[in-house]
Amino acid sequence: MKRIAIIGGGIAGVAAAFEFILQQRAGADIEFVLFEATSRLGGTVETVRRDGFVVECGPDSWVTEKPWARELAIELDLESELVASNDEKRKTYIAEDNALIAMPDGMRMMVPTKWESVLSSPLFSEQAKLAYLREPELAEQLKANALDVGDGYRDESVRDFVGRHFGEEVASTIAAPLLAGVFGGDIAKLSVRAVMPTFVALEREHGSLVFGLQQRLQTGKKSAPIFTSLRSGLGALITGIESLIPERSLQRNVAVEAIEHSAGMWRIHWTHGGVTHPFEASFDAVVVATPAATTARLLTPVDSRIGEFLPQQSSSAIVVALGFDGDQARSMRIPAGFGFLVRQHELPPDQGGELDANLAPEVGDDAAQQALLACTFLNQKFPHTAPVGAILLRAFFGGPSAPDLLAHDDATLIRLARTLLERFLGKLPEPSVGLARRWPTSLPLYEVGHQERIAALDLRVAKLPNLRLIGNAYRGVGLPDLIRSGRAAARQIVAG
Ligand SMILES: Cc1cc2nc3c(=O)[nH]c(=O)nc-3n(C[C@H](O)[C@H](O)[C@H](O)COP(=O)(O)OP(=O)(O)OC[C@H]3O[C@@H](n4cnc5c(N)ncnc54)[C@H](O)[C@@H]3O)c2cc1C
Incomplete structure (x- = not known):
């Protein structure tokens, strides 16, 4: 019998556990423990x-475009729970000064598909509009430049890539806030190949992103709803799998402290519930599904250079949800749409004083303002998330200033979120539901050269028998990619 350890019970580790269960049912002679x-x-x-x-x-x-989360939901009998985003209400705003300016209709990230809405938008200067109009004319030059690198690994930052096509203003107005929330990083450092592979492919094929996207939309199928969720919440994916894991295969409150490899076996050392006395056990194979920094620490004794190939930085996020019941919601005026993204440099520091007086003097003004990256109007994006007539807002704090906020208690964070959101949404009543969650160092930064480093990491890991690394440090941070790679790793271990 092959004994397998999974270290880390996030979506990646849990997806691997699910696949091991399926393989056991199909007759594979394996046993696993999830730590x-x-x-x-x-x-x-x-x-x-x-x-x-x-x-x-x-x-x-x-x-929605990536099928692996949907497939998992169906396998877990959650098909009736699948719910599509309310794309009729899809509109995103950019928060500038104290106002919300709608992104032009038809934008695919920073690429326009409807000229009239871009040209009439107050979001861009005349110069930026001109840059948009000129981009298709530069197609040959852009394509030649892209093909020049052959199949090599030359990478560049998102800022340079977007800047080459549409100029600096579009990069900072749209690309920066769009990507800050997803990849937690500065676009001057983010790898375009790792975070925008579709646009890199469009450039290689057509040169112009505007022209390439038009071609794709003309030939493509009618697009599906952009996002998918589950009516009872995404936690149902986790609880659905958890209910299938036998008790003997699950070790909660167990932190793995070290991994060794000797005599063909993996030795795992762990502590339980904070007790320092170490336990250990041997396994034939190990799936490491921990955040990048932990993975680097755990594997350094096995390969002292492994940490060099993992993302070196991860950003922290804080989510604050504010729920307003039907009575409270009546006085609120939330614009139609999915929410807004904050254009960072548009929050002038001189507005800080206002906050100081009524907010939380212990929270640095600048830190708080700069850390607010976005707000989702969740009941408009997904109506199932709030009772009829109620409003659910979700503020997202991140970026370099977020760590300064992590230490504050929930009440302070809720107050802070409410006060900052009022700048853009008008007076907000005291919410009937307020909730804050901190996610320290949860989003790894895919820096320029990321894919090349991961390819080198793969070669090193391949030299270590029966070891797989999964999670958001490698090939995507989104749930579908993590589910796909977690399940694939489990199948490889069983087959190997
Ligand atoms: C605020 C926020 C919003 C997001 N929104 C979206 C979204 O809308 N859609 C989307 O697709 N993605 C989104 N993402 C990204 C996505 O949620 C994450 O990339 C993903 O959940 C990470 O999963 P993971 O399994 O790699 O890691 P984690 O979820 O970080 O799980 C790692 C697990 O390992 C455990 N662990 C750590 N150290 C040890 C140890 N020594 N021993 C044992 N266990 C250990 C941890 O306790 C944790 O449970 C969001 C991320 C954040 C932070």
Whole structure:
């Protein structure tokens, strides 16, 4: 019998456990143990249901285009729970000064598909509009430049890539806030190949992103709803799998402290519930599904250079949900749409004084303002998340200033979120439901050269028998990619 350890019970580790269960049912002679440092499985995936609100504390949905989360939901008998985003209300705003300016209709990230809406938008200067108009004319030059690198690994930052096509203003107005929330990073450092592979492919094929996208839309099928979620919350994916894991295969409150490899076996050392006395056991194979920094620490004794190939930085996120019941919601005026993204440099520091007086003097003004990256109008994006007539807002704090906020208590964070959101949404009543979650160092930064480093990492890992690394440090941070790679790793271990 092959004995397997899974270290880390986030979505990646839990997806691997699910696949091992399927393989056992299909007759594979295996046994596995999932080690999770906390009392709860799911990692960043957590749903809280309160007073009729379905509050997602981490991810709120997945990108529909990628099938692997949907497939998993169906396998877990959750098909009737699948719910599509309310794309009729899809509009995103950019928060500038104290106002919300709608992104032009038809934008695919920073690429326009409807000229008239871009040219009439107050979001861009005349110069940026001109840059948009000129981009298709530069197609040959852009394509030649892209093909020049052959199949090599030349990478560049998102800022350079977007800047080459549309100029600096578009990069900072749209690309920066769009990507800050997803990849937690500065676009001057983010790898375009790792985070925008579709646009890199469009450039290689057509040169112009505007022209390439038009071609694709003309030939493509009618697009599906952009996001998908689950009516009872994404936590159902986790609890659905958890209910299938036998007790003997699950170790909660168990932090793995070290991994060794000797005589063809993997030795795992762990502590239980904070007790320092170490336990250990041997396994034939190990799946490491921990965040990048932990993975680097655990594997350094096995390969002293492994940490060099993993993301070196991860950003922290804080989510604050504010639920307003029907009575409270009546006085609120939330614009139609999915929410807004904050254009960072548009928050002038001289507005800080206002906050100081009524907010939380202990929270640095600048830190708080700069850390607010976005707000989702969840009941408009996914109506199932709030009772009829109620409003659910979710503020997202991140970026370099977020660590300064992590130490504050829930009440302070809720107050802070409410005060900052009022700048853009007008007076907000005291919420009937308020909830704050901190996710320290949860989003790894895919820096320029990321894919090349991961390819080198793969070669090193391949030299270590029966070891697989999964999770959001490698090939995507979204749920579908993590589910796909977690399940694939489990199948490879069984087959190997
Ligand atoms: C606020 C936020 C919003 C997001 N929104 C979306 C979204 O809408 N859609 C989307 O697709 N993605 C979203 N993401 C990204 C996605 O949620 C994450 O990338 C994903 O959940 C990470 O899963 P993971 O399994 O790699 O890691 P984690 O969820 O970080 O899980 C790692 C697990 O390992 C455990 N662990 C750590 N150390 C040890 C140890 N020594 N021993 C044992 N166990 C250990 C941890 O306790 C944790 O449970 C969001 C992320 C954040 C932070």
